[in-house]
Amino acid sequence: MNFYLFIDLVVAGLVTGGIYAVVALGLNLQYGLMRIMNIAHGEFLMLGAYFTYALVKVTGASPLWFIPPMMVALFLLGLLLHRLIFRLLAATSPNAEAMEARSLIVGFGLMFIAQNVAQLIWGGGMSGQPYLDAPVTFGEVTVAANRLLVLVVVAAASLALVLVLKKTLLGKAVRGMLQAPLGAMLVGIDTRTLHPACFGLGLALAGLAGGLLSMVYELTPAMGEPYTISALIVITLGGLGNIPGAIAGAILLGLAETFGMYFTSPSMKILISYGVLVGVLLLRPKGLFAR
Amino acid sequence: MMRNIHFLIAVALLAALPAIESPFIQSMALTCLMFAGLAVSWSMFSGPTRYLSLATSAFFGLGAYCTAWGLGKLPWPAVVMLGGCAAVVFAFAIGLITLRLRGAYFAVITYGLGELVKHSITHVEKTWFGTVGRVMTETPSSATVYWTVLAIAALAVWTYVAFGRSRYGHALRGIGMDEERAATLGVNPMRVKLIGFCLSAWFAGALGAAMAVRWTYIDPHTVFNPFIVFQTVLISMVGGPLTIGGPLIGALAFSLLSEFLRLSLPYLYMIILGVLLIVSVLYLPDGIAGYDWKRLWEKITRRKAPEEKP
Numbered sequence: 001m002n003f004y005l006f007i008d009l010v011v012a013g014l015v016t017g018g019i020y021a022v023v024a025l026g027l028n029l030q031y032g033l034m035r036i037m038n039i040a041h042g043e044f045l046m047l048g049a050y051f052t053y054a055l056v057k058v059t060g061a062s063p064l065w066f067i068p069p070m071m072v073a074l075f076l077l078g079l080l081l082h083r084l085i086f087r088l089l090a091a092t093s094p095n096a097e098a099m100e101a102r103s104l105i106v107g108f109g110l111m112f113i114a115q116n117v118a119q120l121i122w123g124g125g126m127s128g129q130p131y132l133d134a135p136v137t138f139g140e141v142t143v144a145a146n147r148l149l150v151l152v153v154v155a156a157a158s159l160a161l162v163l164v165l166k167k168t169l170l171g172k173a174v175r176g177m178l179q180a181p182l183g184a185m186l187v188g189i190d191t192r193t194l195h196p197a198c199f200g201l202g203l204a205l206a207g208l209a210g211g212l213l214s215m216v217y218e219l220t221p222a223m224g225e226p227y228t229i230s231a232l233i234v235i236t237l238g239g240l241g242n243i244p245g246a247i248a249g250a251i252l253l254g255l256a257e258t259f260g261m262y263f264t265s266p267s268m269k270i271l272i273s274y275g276v277l278v279g280v281l282l283l284r285p286k287g288l289f290a291r
Numbered sequence: 292m293m294r295n296i297h298f299l300i301a302v303a304l305l306a307a308l309p310a311i312e313s314p315f316i317q318s319m320a321l322t323c324l325m326f327a328g329l330a331v332s333w334s335m336f337s338g339p340t341r342y343l344s345l346a347t348s349a350f351f352g353l354g355a356y357c358t359a360w361g362l363g364k365l366p367w368p369a370v371v372m373l374g375g376c377a378a379v380v381f382a383f384a385i386g387l388i389t390l391r392l393r394g395a396y397f398a399v400i401t402y403g404l405g406e407l408v409k410h411s412i413t414h415v416e417k418t419w420f421g422t423v424g425r426v427m428t429e430t431p432s433s434a435t436v437y438w439t440v441l442a443i444a445a446l447a448v449w450t451y452v453a454f455g456r457s458r459y460g461h462a463l464r465g466i467g468m469d470e471e472r473a474a475t476l477g478v479n480p481m482r483v484k485l486i487g488f489c490l491s492a493w494f495a496g497a498l499g500a501a502m503a504v505r506w507t508y509i510d511p512h513t514v515f516n517p518f519i520v521f522q523t524v525l526i527s528m529v530g531g532p533l534t535i536g537g538p539l540i541g542a543l544a545f546s547l548l549s550e551f552l553r554l555s556l557p558y559l560y561m562i563i564l565g566v567l568l569i570v571s572v573l574y575l576p577d578g579i580a581g582y583d584w585k586r587l588w589e590k591i592t593r594r595k596a597p598e599e600k601p
Binding site for chain 1: 343388395399407410524561566568572576
């Protein structure tokens, strides 16, 4: 294996891993804070991708313009879903395990609804809107510009989220809720406002990933599912509620998939993903970085 | 005693159904019985323990693949038995390692293992046998298939009731309420859970084996379809897994609904399923059969009563 091929694979792995990180961070917040096992998380990625694509098709402008408003729309959708469903679910669940199991079923319901609504509106598979697919060369290494853009945006988004969580008072409140939900309430953290906000933020992050993916890959109503699985693997790898761990886990999984696929065959991708998921759950159910 | 007689009469009436020579009714009854059997067997374990198993598709698919392999080599009842036993072996193997996990972890890993089996079989078939699916010749008559599925479903109902009354049924309910407490009271949780999980797997596997011949051509994506487990869980949750009536009501309602909506408006049908799933989880945590309808009725009548006064 020559050096340039190696660099190519690393870049591809980092792009995949970066997307996983953004998707998994949202799911991690939802699960860590509210015990919402949102199996429909990838569906919001799909909605983000379709919204962006539809707007680009109507206006002909660059997809980058539509990503921020689409994220705001998904954030509001998150607030609505939290108000309609998850607040009641949390209030009526006797314990955390019941909450997890019931939210999982709700997630399957949301998945059915989102996928089939997309199918009704936009039909089956359709090609994305290739944007900025000109190659950029660094010496001998060639990378498509849009992949580079994806990498930069997801890195910036992950970094921003980590900084907010580490440096601001708001972030401290969220970390407090992650560590001790009851303790956080006792010291006066307003969980009634922060829970819906974090749920919405998770959806917005999934939408960001979707909007970026619409520039690179083909869109289908079921495109979100593999990302949900990957996000589940990532948060199990990183440990629930552990934000830096999730980022490390995402990059690890992205690299493992890219290299694994190169050395075996592309049809093995899904087998590798599920193999990693089952292996991690069995061997280290508390995450790779658990102390 | 009365209940036993009602049960036998119902089974006898259903067994006589092929006498009405209507392929439509027969096929609908077959789907209904299949989902009734799946939902009852799922509720057997997941109802009392509240362990959300999503492995039903894997059991079903393994059973179906046993049929694809064994049909023509073995007599029909042996094929169905084999399908059930393959599911039990798989359930035992995964139960040993997964039944230690709780909550969403258990659900996710059973789903993941099911998908892993599906993709492994796809891969093995493609690389070793150079095929995508398998065609079944020498299939038994449709009446035979119907009676087989009816027999398995009836056996599932009988087992649900008998198992629920046995020591194991009580132990499983104890685990569902508080696993640590059940363990201190002398229940061996692992053993009891494994027995319940394997027992419920047998029915799903046998149903898969019996239903496989209906398709004549099977591939992993049809018989390991996650939709099978989603529909099963939905039927059980909406009907209410804690009483035998729940999964049966659910199966009947959903077979009718799917028969009328699925072919004409497939996407709308799935959207309706999704909405029903969410509504039932939110408002009917114990299902239709587990809901206290009497109290609701009293509430309504009591609320109306003061309005009638001037």
